[in-house]
Amino acid sequence: MTTLISSLRTTLAGYINYRGREGHYSFLLHRLTGLGTLLFLAIHIVDTATVYWIPELYDHAIAIYRLPIFLVGEIGLVFAVIYHGVNGLRIIYQDMVNPASWTIARQRRAARWTLILSVIIWLPAALIMLNTLLAHL
Amino acid sequence: MEVTLRVFRYNTETGRTKPSFDSWTLTDVDPTDRVLDLLEFVKGYHDGTLSFRRSCAHGVCGSDAMRINGRNYLACKVLVRDLNSTTITVEPIMGLKVMKDLIVDMEPFFESYRSVLPYMINDEVPADGKERLQSEAQRERFDDTTKCILCAACTTSCPSFWGDGKYVGPATIVNAHRFIFDSRDQAAGERLEILNEQGGVWRCRTAFNCTEACPREIHITQAIAEVKQAINTGKVD
Ligand code: HEM
């Protein structure tokens, strides 16, 4: 138990304090977006299940999803899924298809392009969703 | 130039049982001084109780891996000017127990190293009764991973290792790679089996801190990927 807590403390301190380069941040973002997406899916499965078990609650849940704060969250969720997917493909390519691409120069470049590409894919969707959000206000 | 040197302190013998920092202002620092020179200067002229490991002072023995301004380096290899800062903070490497100031308990690191049989295994008598010949290409295959000096800069920069000390860590995989891909060795299968276990290569999340930290510029993440591939295909070539 004490080793669990001390390794958790080391882990969080390392995530925040270790001055890693591109790889460190893409690892963090991948983990954060993966866990974030998982959290959303878990909640979404529960609220969708209410349509069968407690229909009154379902309408209430859907109303909550229409709140502006949740619409903003959804825009973030779309980014999370896109980044996680694009970065996941980068990792699969580098690690399984072409291990020789794990040089410092190529890895840094790949990690940067992954972020840029994700934003490019995300922007159109984000703009459309932002439009809907503003129409709701 | 003037440099502020901040050093992590922890020493049960002098009653400093609460981790804290000491700081010295050094006025006569040369940009080409190494961080190790600053530590030696402080130990020699300001505080003889300051404890850290060093032996060769030339990047060969692997004793003095430390976290300097947040990143792992060998103190004997990093120059003050490379840090682009007049404040230099020196802390112990992470994930191993601090024993005194910058000295950590390296035993778990070496225990992990020993677990992958890091030595040549071949009980057959060579064809000519004398030596095991190897082509240039066969020798080149594992050349990169022969360069490791076991400094632990890689393993202690790895998020997976921080989270779980049972992960064998990048240095161990590098040293397993050294023998797995050596045509003269016969125990690749055994090592791959060990590295396919729970604390083995699959803990690697390709965060790449190891490769960035290695003072020998070993392509660590690539070596780990090659071991993963060998496990998946059952082939070493
Ligand atoms: C949308 C549902 C998904 C969820 C909830 C999810 C969740 C996760 C989580 C929690 C991790 C662990 C991260 C870590 O340990 O640091 C992970 C890792 C990973 N995911 Fe996903 N993921 C999803 C979709 C995808 C997709 C679409 C891809 C690729 C096309 C992908 C590729 C990967 C890869 C390659 C890893 C391993 C990362 C590494 O070893 O560095 N994931 N995912």
Ligand code: SF4
């Ligand atoms: S692989 Fe590099 S960083 Fe890791 S122990 Fe060996 S020399 Fe040090």
Ligand code: FES
């Ligand atoms: S003191 Fe030997 S490697 Fe730095």
